[in-house]
Amino acid sequence: MEQTLTISIQDYLKHIYELTDRGAPASTNALAERLKIKPASVTGMIQKLAASNPPLVEYQKHQGVTLTKDGKKAALEVIRHHRLLEAWLVQTLGYSWDEVHEEAERLEHVISEDFERRIAAAMGHPLRDPHGELIPTADLKMPLDDSTPLSALRPNQTGTIQCVKAADDELLRHLESLGITPGASIEVKEYSSYDHNLTVKVGKKTSVLGLNITSKIFVEES
Amino acid sequence: MEQTLTISIQDYLKHIYELTDRGAPASTNALAERLKIKPASVTGMIQKLAASNPPLVEYQKHQGVTLTKDGKKAALEVIRHHRLLEAWLVQTLGYSWDEVHEEAERLEHVISEDFERRIAAAMGHPLRDPHGELIPTADLKMPLDDSTPLSALRPNQTGTIQCVKAADDELLRHLESLGITPGASIEVKEYSSYDHNLTVKVGKKTSVLGLNITSKIFVEES
């Protein structure tokens, strides 16, 4: 006895937002993969989102899709919910940073604006979630990162970890065990061009990390 | 741009549970009215719930519907979620008892068992929600009310208010302003058989209440 579960518009917009954050439009295939549905279904829904009033996406055949102003607002609303919830679950219910994602993923769609305001206020309007991701402000703008622009790990770098953009829970637990969490001081040492590994030192621990990992760790240089 | 919203199985079961709490099966019409859909649609869904594996409801044409053991468990699960959430929202986010229902109504369907355990533990496993309703236990049994059985308000009664089963937010605010909340001591005075009103005294306030209200207030006599 299972009920049809269809992907919410919020989820479409959220994933388009994430796929387009470097400016380029999101492709049908990329969206389909993320949403775990077939590309043909994505095309269908995108055409509706583009034809809706107000239009939520900008769409040209074969050229991919971007968000309109309205679509972006709706996306930032959900992202704000998600990141506030992650912070709140960690702070008030003792979740660890690898456990929060799934729970927030479900809650983000159903909480009221009132609930959002209450948890934001209760936490003193935090700037970042437990992974270090910026939380969109109440007026739905992504805060400009006024600090030194973040960069993924680079050789011969010393600084503070700002953000760990990993989705995989197991990886998050692994990184935590290495001391790699937002706020930690990190020293990046040698780079092996042979196997694309970086050696990093956090506290007393030295680890060798592959590109698949280092590309997800963002540091503010000091 | 609105998305089809269909009633969850959990909601069907929850409402059947509430309609059958005095033993009698729930009628198609009563369910339809609660769920705000047409009776014909209810019939259709009920037939599926009865044919599912395992069957969630017992159903005989024209005789109404009751929950099977599995259906009852599923219903108690949602009701536990709902009531724990109401208590949680009041205790940790400063919601008032008239604000919690709507929020809990949406959250109850998406929280994990882990979330449920965490808030229950954080509150010390409360027995009742902010309206005084009993919270089903973790093993999904409705706790037997071992105190004197509750009764709706009756003339010439003195006792403590246990439970206020009102759904209407405005009414709840009104009752609160009269001091009528769980835990308050109440004295029921005269009954007017002419207009079916009861006079009650709570603290220093004396109020005259109609049957539509008094039937929702439950007292443990002292």
Place this chain on the structure above:
DNA sequence: ACAATAATTTAGTCTTACCTAAATTTTATT
């Protein structure tokens, strides 16, 4: 520039959960 390949869209199908209207069954009244 031209195939070959990959990405995308179109067309048409399926399922689900609602709807309306008509038919049927139950309940209430005399």
Place this chain on the structure above:
DNA sequence: AATAAAATTTAGGTAAGACTAAATTATTGT
């Protein structure tokens, strides 16, 4: 017990959002 009224079910329709397969358009490598 017969009939009127109310409740319920059946039958058939609709819209949404997924799917598959086939057609089309873009991209890539030589």
